Amino acid sequence: MQKPSLFNSLSGRLLLLGVLPALVVIAGIVAWSAIDGYRSVRRAEEKILGANVQGAAAELSSRNDRWNNVAQLMAKSQESLFGKRAETSEFARETTSASDLILSSYFVYEPNADGKDEASLKGTELPREAMDKTGRFLPVWYHVGGAAGEVRLKPSVGMETLEYYVVPKSEFAKSNIATATLTEPYVKENQMLVSHVFPIVVQGKFAGIAGVNRSLEILSDIATTIKQRSSADVFILSAGGKFLVTPDSAGAEGASPMNGKMVSETAYRVLGAQWMSVTAGGTADVFESVDPVLNEVCFYGVERTTVGGWTVVARRVRADAMRDENFMIARNLVIGLLGMLFVAGLMFAVSRGITARVRTAAEAADRIARGDLTQTIVETENRDESGQLMRSMRAMDGNLNSLVGNVKQAGIRLNSTATEIAATSKQQEASSATFGAASNQIAAAVKEISATGQDLTKTVDSVSRMAAETASLAATGRTGLQGMEGVMRDLDGATTSIAEKLNAINERSQKITTVITTITKVADQTNILSINAAIEAEKAGEYGSGFLVIAREIRRLADQTASATLDIEQMVRQMQGAVSAGVMEMDRFSDQVRRGVRDVVAAGSQMTEIIDRVNRSTDSFKQVNESMQAQSEGAQQISDAMGSLVGNANQTVQSAREFGRAAADLQSAIGLLREAVSKFNLRE
Amino acid sequence: MSSLAVHSLAVNPLAVIWRAGGLLFSTNVGAVVEVLAPVRANPAPAVPGWVRGLFVYRGTIIPLVDVAKLLGRTSGEDRMTNRVLVVRSGRRDGTGGEVGDAGLVGLWVESVLELDRPEYRAAGSHPGFSNEASRFLGAVAETRFGTVQDVRPEELFTAEQAELLWARVKAGAS
Numbered sequence: 001m002q003k004p005s006l007f008n009s010l011s012g013r014l015l016l017l018g019v020l021p022a023l024v025v026i027a028g029i030v031a032w033s034a035i036d037g038y039r040s041v042r043r044a045e046e047k048i049l050g051a052n053v054q055g056a057a058a059e060l061s062s063r064n065d066r067w068n069n070v071a072q073l074m075a076k077s078q079e080s081l082f083g084k085r086a087e088t089s090e091f092a093r094e095t096t097s098a099s100d101l102i103l104s105s106y107f108v109y110e111p112n113a114d115g116k117d118e119a120s121l122k123g124t125e126l127p128r129e130a131m132d133k134t135g136r137f138l139p140v141w142y143h144v145g146g147a148a149g150e151v152r153l154k155p156s157v158g159m160e161t162l163e164y165y166v167v168p169k170s171e172f173a174k175s176n177i178a179t180a181t182l183t184e185p186y187v188k189e190n191q192m193l194v195s196h197v198f199p200i201v202v203q204g205k206f207a208g209i210a211g212v213n214r215s216l217e218i219l220s221d222i223a224t225t226i227k228q229r230s231s232a233d234v235f236i237l238s239a240g241g242k243f244l245v246t247p248d249s250a251g252a253e254g255a256s257p258m259n260g261k262m263v264s265e266t267a268y269r270v271l272g273a274q275w276m277s278v279t280a281g282g283t284a285d286v287f288e289s290v291d292p293v294l295n296e297v298c299f300y301g302v303e304r305t306t307v308g309g310w311t312v313v314a315r316r317v318r319a320d321a322m323r324d325e326n327f328m329i330a331r332n333l334v335i336g337l338l339g340m341l342f343v344a345g346l347m348f349a350v351s352r353g354i355t356a357r358v359r360t361a362a363e364a365a366d367r368i369a370r371g372d373l374t375q376t377i378v379e380t381e382n383r384d385e386s387g388q389l390m391r392s393m394r395a396m397d398g399n400l401n402s403l404v405g406n407v408k409q410a411g412i413r414l415n416s417t418a419t420e421i422a423a424t425s426k427q428q429e430a431s432s433a434t435f436g437a438a439s440n441q442i443a444a445a446v447k448e449i450s451a452t453g454q455d456l457t458k459t460v461d462s463v464s465r466m467a468a469e470t471a472s473l474a475a476t477g478r479t480g481l482q483g484m485e486g487v488m489r490d491l492d493g494a495t496t497s498i499a500e501k502l503n504a505i506n507e508r509s510q511k512i513t514t515v516i517t518t519i520t521k522v523a524d525q526t527n528i529l530s531i532n533a534a535i536e537a538e539k540a541g542e543y544g545s546g547f548l549v550i551a552r553e554i555r556r557l558a559d560q561t562a563s564a565t566l567d568i569e570q571m572v573r574q575m576q577g578a579v580s581a582g583v584m585e586m587d588r589f590s591d592q593v594r595r596g597v598r599d600v601v602a603a604g605s606q607m608t609e610i611i612d613r614v615n616r617s618t619d620s621f622k623q624v625n626e627s628m629q630a631q632s633e634g635a636q637q638i639s640d641a642m643g644s645l646v647g648n649a650n651q652t653v654q655s656a657r658e659f660g661r662a663a664a665d666l667q668s669a670i671g672l673l674r675e676a677v678s679k680f681n682l683r684e
Numbered sequence: 685m686s687s688l689a690v691h692s693l694a695v696n697p698l699a700v701i702w703r704a705g706g707l708l709f710s711t712n713v714g715a716v717v718e719v720l721a722p723v724r725a726n727p728a729p730a731v732p733g734w735v736r737g738l739f740v741y742r743g744t745i746i747p748l749v750d751v752a753k754l755l756g757r758t759s760g761e762d763r764m765t766n767r768v769l770v771v772r773s774g775r776r777d778g779t780g781g782e783v784g785d786a787g788l789v790g791l792w793v794e795s796v797l798e799l800d801r802p803e804y805r806a807a808g809s810h811p812g813f814s815n816e817a818s819r820f821l822g823a824v825a826e827t828r829f830g831t832v833q834d835v836r837p838e839e840l841f842t843a844e845q846a847e848l849l850w851a852r853v854k855a856g857a858s
Contacts, residue, residue: 524721524764531700531719534799538698538713548698552799 010358011351018347019340026336033332037325042299045321048230049301049314050284056222056234056312057280057303064307067196067214068180070095074105074210075178075198082202083114089130089139089153095212096141097151102212103193104142107200108156108165109208111136129153137208164195165209172199172206182308184240185216187260192216192244219245232301232314237263239309241276247315267292271300275311280304291315357386364393371679373401404680411677415670422663429656435649443642446635453632460628464621471614474607481604488597495590502583509576516569523561530555696801701832702769703794705757708832710802710825711769715837717788719796720768723748731848736792741770747849748790754840765795771837773846789837789849797829804834 006012074095081088088107095105111117117135120126130139130153138156159165168181183195197211223234223245233247243266246258263272271289278285284303291298299321301314357380364377377394380387533551537544699710700719725737725748734753738745748768752759773787802825822834841849 520764528719528721528767531796531799534698535700535713535716535719538799555799 010355011348014347014351015344019344022340022343026340030329030332030336034325034329037328038322041321041325045299045316046286046301049232049286049299049316050303052226052230052232053284053301053303053312053314056226056236056314057284057305057310059222060219060236060310060312061305061307063218064182064196064305064310067212068182068198068307070105071180071196071198071211074107074212075200078107078200078202078207078210082200082207083116085114085116085120085126085130085137088137089126089141092139092210093141093151093153096143100143101214101218102143103191103215104140105210105212106140106156107137107208107210108159109137109200110206113137113202113207127153129155131155142213164197164211168197168199168209169206172201176204182239185238185242185244185260192260216244223247226314230314230316231320232316235268235275235311235313235315237272237275237311237313241272244310275300275302275313278302278304278311280306280309288318291317354384354386357382357390361386361389361393364397368397368400372681373397373404374681374683400680401682404677405682407673408677411670411674415667415674418663418666418670422660422667425656425660425663429653429660432649432652432656435652440646440649443646446638446642450632450635450638453628453635457625457628457632460621460625464618464625467614467618467621471611471618474611474614478604478607478611481600481607485597485600485604488593488600492590492593492597495586495593499583499586499590502579502586506576506579506583509572509579512572513569513576516565516572519565520562520569523558523565526558527555527562530558696803698799698801699834700769701797701800701802701827701829702767703797704791705752705755705759705794707755707757708797708827708830709751709835710800710827710832711771711835711837713799715771717770717772720770720790722762722764722766722792723768723790725790735849739790741788741790744788746770746788746790748792749840749849750792752792752794759792760794763794767793767796769793769796773837773840787846787850789840791837800827802827802832802834 007016074091077091078088081091092105092107096102111134114137117131117137119135120131120137121135131137132155138159140154140156141151142154144150144152163183164181167183168179171181172178178199178201181195181197183197185192185194187193193213193215195211195213197209199206200208200210219236223236226232226234234245235243235247236245238244241263243258243261243263258266263269263276266272271292274287274289280303284301286299286301288297288299290296294317297318299316299318302311304311360378367375377390377397379394380390382390530551534548534555537546537548537551540547698713700713700716701708701710703709720741723739725739727737728735734750736748736750739748740746750759769791770788771791773789804823804825820836820839822836824831824833826832
């Protein structure tokens, strides 16, 4: 017996159907938990980064707003102090002294805004540092050597060019509304600072500005706080796109080289544009991108301050955020694989026992199929389905052994009997067939004789009948022809007489024509004569008048005569034409009639001859017919007798043949049985 | 007919109504000597087509003129109904003497229809055209045969035609 391949074997299939699905399920669970873990990490990062940057942005906004309010307060003081230069300067000095966070505070008037520029120059009330050469009021009070140091006065400069003065002035000119201005950060004496400025408005006109400068070192503290809270690096950008804080400066090392630079001049120019496009308010934006400096994928949380328009960015490297999650996925994978190995081992052990028993049963079945019943199947103690199969196979083997032995013996006996029957039936069939063939030949010959005799009788009969009919028709025809001959002869006589009469008419009409011509001539002459007579009578005058009338009458008579003769002449001419045509027609007709008479006479004599001959042959037909009829009847009787004999012989042959066929079938069935049984080898 | 005839007799002279070249003409019986049945004329060589030839009338040779051709129309075939009007042309020869028997000439016409008295002066009648070619044609009148026009034989031929005719007659006579 051939050993099946691993895929087709029972143990192979058990392993395949048990282990493979388990592997798929475990892989699915691991992949699912990995994706889910990644999603939850991402959501957590979004929340943390978003909350941090939102908080930072809110704090920066509130600080900017507060310092804008200080500048606004200083400007509002001018509602009562405008023009009071000494008090105003004192106000600025006090403001600077009030807070360490203030680097300087200042007022700058428009040239001669209060009309006291000249007076101030001449007077001694104000120190020279509170004004320029023209006496314009512009005092700046600042801390010397940092915020905690001494407070000093100096004149303000760069009003025409610097943002702190130019922007609020132009803004007010545009809208006529006083609003606070936060300048772009700038570096002064190694310090980054910004100016908060508010315009001074007197009687609706721009009269100058009030403002404070403050340091931006406080921003580093905010960045440090966020770094500690969420391990995220912080960028802060000004409204104009200048870096205020970068991650390097968030540590303790001090100022970063990128601080104060435009973002478009650094490696962050692409990413920076994306950051700057975020709008203020609502939730913070969080997205993933490759950091151009770290060259790693990072999460970025971005928010913009409502006051000052600064952009706060918190950055977290994705690999750091995902570290715990990656460990968890690896752990799941290892547990899954171990579980799978255990299942595979268990299945292999179970399948080995079953496979051994099933293989034994299969080998026994294969042997029986080949017809080998010589070996006995071993007994088994196993109680499961495979053990049961083994026991059934053993019982089947025993039963088959005894059954096949019995069939073999019966087959041998049956075969000898069937052979005898077949031989007998063959002999019977052969003799019946010979008899049937001979009878058939006789019957066919007799039938042929009978049929021929009948055909002949019919033919003679129809010939005889046709001869009689022909004779009768010929007789009728002869009588008709004789009558026709007489009629034709009469016709000939009549046409001759008509032709003669027509000729006579023709001659007479010619004579009439001559007479008519004569009459015409006479009438014509009479006409001329009467005309001449009338002419003469006219010439004779009164004596001739009577004759004139007579001449006219004669002329009329002559005219009438001429006209009448013209008519007669015409009629005679027509008659002559008709008569001539008639004569010719009659001549032709007469010829035809004569020819007809000749033909009829000839036909009549031929007809008589035919009739005689036919009458003579009719008698001999009758005699032939009678003898043929007698012969035909005799043949028919023989034919009928032979027909029934042949039918019997045929039936006999048919029966013998069927019997023979049945015996042959029996023999072939026995043969098949013996052949089938011979395949089995029995135990001795 | 009789009352009209009597009336006509009283008023108009009798005229012969004849046909030539398909047209109807009339000639006063005073100018007509006799009406003859068609005669055979001896054809004369080198004469115009309207001269049929010469024939003997009561012992005198006179010319026979085809009126249809003289009028510039075609003459039909010769028939038994053709007539010859013997008229006096009243022409004299070039010397002023009378020719022949007062200028007798035979006029070959298609037929003579009747003798009648046409009312030439009746209303609607036409005095007729008068030019050199038709100088012999007189007044026009309506008759029962149709419109007829009077022919004056004495005006029938021009001097040249008369010369031609009578010179030959003289020659023929001598």
